[in-house]
Amino acid sequence: MPMTSRRSSRLAVHQRQPRAFDPPRLPDGHRAPVSSYFGRHVLDLIKLKERLPREAYQALLVTLRTGTPLAREAADTIATVARDWAIAHSATHFTHWFQPMTGLTAEKHDAFIDLNVTVPGELKVLERFSGSQLIQSEPDASSFPSGGMRTTFEARGYTAWDPSSPMFLVESVNGRTLCVPSVFISYHGDSLDHKTPLLRALEAVDQQAVVFLKLLGDVDVRSVGTTLGIEQEYFLLDRDHWAQRPDLALCDRTLLGAASPRGQQFEDHYFGSIPPRVLAFMEELEFELHRLGIPVKTRHNEVAPMQFELAPIFEDANIANDHNALTMDVARKVALRHHFVCLFHEKPFAGLNGSGKHSNWSLVTDRGENLLEPGRTPHQNLRFLAFMAVCLKAVHDHADVMRATIASANNDLRLGANEAPPAILSVFVGDLLTRIIERIVDGDAGEDAADFVMDMGVGKLPQLAQDYTDRNRTSPFAFTGNKFEFRAVGSSMNCAGPMAVLLGAVADATGKLSERLKQKLAGGGDRDQAVLELLREVFRETAPVRFGGNNYSDEWKVEAARRGLPNLADTPAALEALRDPKRTAFLLERTVFTELELSSRYNIAIERYIKHVTLEAETLLEMLRTFVIPAGEKQLAGTLEVWGGLNAAMTARLVDAARGATETGARALSVRVAELSTVLADVMSVAGELEALLDELDGVHDEAKAARRLADEVRPLMAKARVSADRLEHLVDDELWSLPKYREMLFVR
Numbered sequence: 123m124p125m126t127s128r129r130s131s132r133l134a135v136h137q138r139q140p141r142a143f144d145p146p147r148l149p150d151g152h153r154a155p156v157s158s159y160f161g162r163h164v165l166d167l168i169k170l171k172e173r174l175p176r177e178a179y180q181a182l183l184v185t186l187r188t189g190t191p192l193a194r195e196a197a198d199t200i201a202t203v204a205r206d207w208a209i210a211h212s213a214t215h216f217t218h219w220f221q222p223m224t225g226l227t228a229e230k231h232d233a234f235i236d237l238n239v240t241v242p243g244e245l246k247v248l249e250r251f252s253g254s255q256l257i258q259s260e261p262d263a264s265s266f267p268s269g270g271m272r273t274t275f276e277a278r279g280y281t282a283w284d285p286s287s288p289m290f291l292v293e294s295v296n297g298r299t300l301c302v303p304s305v306f307i308s309y310h311g312d313s314l315d316h317k318t319p320l321l322r323a324l325e326a327v328d329q330q331a332v333v334f335l336k337l338l339g340d341v342d343v344r345s346v347g348t349t350l351g352i353e354q355e356y357f358l359l360d361r362d363h364w365a366q367r368p369d370l371a372l373c374d375r376t377l378l379g380a381a382s383p384r385g386q387q388f389e390d391h392y393f394g395s396i397p398p399r400v401l402a403f404m405e406e407l408e409f410e411l412h413r414l415g416i417p418v419k420t421r422h423n424e425v426a427p428m429q430f431e432l433a434p435i436f437e438d439a440n441i442a443n444d445h446n447a448l449t450m451d452v453a454r455k456v457a458l459r460h461h462f463v464c465l466f467h468e469k470p471f472a473g474l475n476g477s478g479k480h481s482n483w484s485l486v487t488d489r490g491e492n493l494l495e496p497g498r499t500p501h502q503n504l505r506f507l508a509f510m511a512v513c514l515k516a517v518h519d520h521a522d523v524m525r526a527t528i529a530s531a532n533n534d535l536r537l538g539a540n541e542a543p544p545a546i547l548s549v550f551v552g553d554l555l556t557r558i559i560e561r562i563v564d565g566d567a568g569e570d571a572a573d574f575v576m577d578m579g580v581g582k583l584p585q586l587a588q589d590y591t592d593r594n595r596t597s598p599f600a601f602t603g604n605k606f607e608f609r610a611v612g613s614s615m616n617c618a619g620p621m622a623v624l625l626g627a628v629a630d631a632t633g634k635l636s637e638r639l640k641q642k643l644a645g646g647g648d649r650d651q652a653v654l655e656l657l658r659e660v661f662r663e664t665a666p667v668r669f670g671g672n673n674y675s676d677e678w679k680v681e682a683a684r685r686g687l688p689n690l691a692d693t694p695a696a697l698e699a700l701r702d703p704k705r706t707a708f709l710l711e712r713t714v715f716t717e718l719e720l721s722s723r724y725n726i727a728i729e730r731y732i733k734h735v736t737l738e739a740e741t742l743l744e745m746l747r748t749f750v751i752p753a754g755e756k757q758l759a760g761t762l763e764v765w766g767g768l769n770a771a772m773t774a775r776l777v778d779a780a781r782g783a784t785e786t787g788a789r790a791l792s793v794r795v796a797e798l799s800t801v802l803a804d805v806m807s808v809a810g811e812l813e814a815l816l817d818e819l820d821g822v823h824d825e826a827k828a829a830r831r832l833a834d835e836v837r838p839l840m841a842k843a844r845v846s847a848d849r850l851e852h853l854v855d856d857e858l859w860s861l862p863k864y865r866e867m868l869f870v871r
C-alpha cells in the first residue's frame with residue numbers, strides 16, 4: 123500500500139528543526155539587547171521631535187492633547203518627515219491601516235512615487251507624500267461589511283489618520299510599507315470600524331471620571347486615561363497537518379476528530395518547557411514585535427497541548443488594541459516561516475481548553491495614579507472603593523449588552539456550550555474586598571466615616587495584592603488587585619468591540635454615581651460620609667452581579683437565574699440586546715455609538731454568525747461524504763472480505779484442525795461487520811439530515827430566525843454527526859484515514 127500523505131507528513135513534521143533567524147548583533151557577536159532596537163520601525167514622538175520643526179511638533183502635541191484637527195502646513199511637514207524616514211528604511215509604499223468589522227486589519231497600498239512634469243515632455247518621477255494623503259484617504263473600499271449602513275449609491279467609506287497611534291513599518295520579503303493607523307468611517311461620518319467607538323468611549327470615560335473625581339475631592343485631576351494589557355492565547359499547528367484538513371483550512375477549527383488518548387489530563391503542558399520549534403517561533407515573533415514598539419513581555423505554554431500565550435506590558439487602551447491587532451497579523455506571518463499555522467480560533471479542538479484574549483484594564487489619572495489600586499491614605503482608598511462601585515454598577519446595569527459584544531459563532535463554543543463555562547457575566551472581587559463591601563452594605567461603617575475608612579482603608583487594603591495571587595480563574599470579569607481582567611473576550615476578536623461597550627458602561631455608571639453624589643453633597647454634609655452612603659447603596663443594589671464561586675459549575679447557572687442575571691447561551695440570544703433600544707440607550711447617551719451604527723453592528727454580527735455556522739455545516743458535510751464515509755466503506759469491504767474468506771474456508775473444510783478458533787474469529791468479525799455497518803449507516807443518515815436541513819434553511823430569509831435555527835438545530839446535528847464520525851475513526855485502519863488525527867496534530871511537533 124502506498125504511504126498516505128498523512129503518514130509521510132507525520133514523519134516530516136517529526137524531523138523538522140527549529141528555525142534560526144538573524145537578530146541584530148553586537149560587534150562581539152552576541153545578540154544585541156532588545157532596548158537597542160525596540161521601536162526601530164515606529165515613527166514615535168521621540169523620532170518626530172528630532173525631525174520636525176518646533177512649530178509642527180507643537181501643533182501635533184496640541185492635536186494629541188485636545189483632538190483639534192491639524193493645520194494643513196503642519197500635516198504637510200509631518201508627511202514629508204514620515205516619507206523621508208520611511209524611505210530611509212526601505213519603504214516604497216504607504217497605506218492607511220485600519221480595522222474594519224471583518225475581524226482582520228485592512229490595508230490599501232499606494233506607492234510614494236508621483237510624476238512631475240516641469241517642462242512638457244520631460245517626465246520626472248519623485249517620491250511624494252502630502253499632508254492630505256496622510257490625513258485622509260480617497261473614499262473607497264465599498265465591499266467591507268457595513269450592515270446595510272451604506273446604500274449602494276453612497277457605498278463609500280474613507281479612512282482618516284488617528285494621530286494618537288504612531289505610524290509604523292510593515293515588512294515583506296522584498297520591502298517595507300509605511301502604515302498610518304486610521305479610523306474607517308462612512309461618507310456620512312458613521313463608524314465602519316472597531317477603533318472609532320473605542321476612541322469615543324475613551325473620551326466618555328475621561329470626561330465622566332474627571333467630574334466624579336472632582337466630586338470626590340480630587341479637584342486637580344485634568345484627565346483620566348484607560349490602560350489595557352491584552353493576554354493573547356493561540357494554538358500552533360504544523361502547516362502539513364493543517365493543509366490536509368479542510369475544516370482547519372476553511373473554518374479554523376476541527377469539525378471532527380476522535381479525542382487523543384493523551385490530551386491535557388496530565389496537566390504537564392501549562393508553564394512546561396516550551397518545545398524548541400515553538401520557542402524559535404516565539405523568539406522571531408518577539409523580535410518583530412519589539413521592532414514595532416510592541417512591548418511583549420511574557421510567553422508561556424497554556425493548558426492545552428500546542429496552546430500558548432503571549433502578553434505585552436500594558437499601554438494606553440487605543441495603542442494596546444492597535445498593537446494586539448498588529449500582533450495577530452505578525453504572528454500569522456512569522457508562524458508560516460516556521461512551518462506553523464497560528465490559530466486564534468476560540469475553540470479549535472473539542473475536549474481541550476479554548477483560547478481567550480484576557481483584557482486587563484484600569485483607569486489612570488494624568489498624575490499617574492491607578493484608580494483601581496488601593497492607596498496609602500484613607501482618601502485614596504475611599505476613591506478606590508468608589509471606582510470599584512463604578513465597575514460593579516457598569517457590569518450590573520449593562521451585562522447583557524457587554525455579553526453581546528463577545529458573542530460570535532466561535533466564542534459560543536467556548537462560552538455557554540456544553541463543555542464550556544456558562545455565558546453569565548458576573549464580577550469577582552476576592553475575599554477581602556467582599557468582606558469590606560459587605561461591612562459597608564451592613565452599615566458597619568456606622569456614623570464615623572473617617573474612622574471606618576481609617577480602620578479598613580489603611581490597615582487592610584494594601585493586603586489586596588496578596589489576596590489575588592491565588593485568584594478565581596473561572597470568573598469572566600475578575601478584579602486582580604489593581605485592575606480588572608475581562609476574560610470572556612474571545613481570542614480571535616478585535617478587543618476594541620468589547621472594550622468600547624465596557625468603557626461606555628463605565629462612563630455611564632460613573633455619570634450616574636456623579637449625579638447621585640452631587641445630590642447627597644447638595645445638603646452640605648460631610649463628603650466622606652456622603653461617599654460612604656453612596657457606596658452602601660451601590661454595593662447593595664449591585665450585589666447580584668458579585669460572585670466568588672466556581673463559575674463553571676451547574677449550581678451557578680441555577681443561582682444566577684435566581685438572582686435574575688441574564689444567561690444568554692449563544693450568539694442569536696445574546697445579540698438581541700443590540701436590538702433593544704432600552705438596553706442600548708446608554709451607548710447613545712454617552713456618545714459611543716449612533717443609532718445607525720448599533721443597528722449596523724447587529725446586522726453584521728447576525729450575518730457573520732449565519733455565514734460562519736453555514737460554512738462549518740457545509741464543510742462538515744463535504745468531509746463526511748468525501749473522507750469519512752469512503753474510509754468506512756473501504757474498511758467494511760476489507761473486513762467483509764476477511765470474514766467471507768474465513769467462512770469459505772470453513773465451508774470447504776480447509777481448517778478442520780482449527781475449527782473452534784476459526785468459528786470464534788468469524789463470530790467476532792461478524793460483530794465488527796455489524797458495528798461498522800451501523801456506524802457507517804449513522805454517519806450517512808445524519809449527513810442526509812444535515813443536507814436536508816441546510817436546504818430548508820436556505821429558504822429562511824428572516825436572519826434572526828435563521829440564526830436561531832442554526833444554533834438550535836444545525837449545531838446539535840453537527841455534534842451528532844461528529845460522534846458517529848469519531849467512532850468510525852476508531853474502527854477504521856489507520857492507513858485508510860487520510861485526515862491528520864488529534865494525536866498527531868497535538869503531539870507530533
Ligand code: ADP
Nearest residue numbers: 349350351352433434435436482483484604605
Ligand atoms: P497575570 O499574568 O497574573 O494575569 P500580570 O501582572 O502578568 O498578571 O498582568 C497581565 C497583564 O495585565 C499584562 O499585560 C500586564 O501588563 C497587564 N496589566 C498590569 N497592570 C495593569 C494595569 N494597571 N492596567 C492595565 N493592564 C495592566
Ligand code: MG
Nearest residue numbers: 353355431480
Ligand atoms: Mg492567561
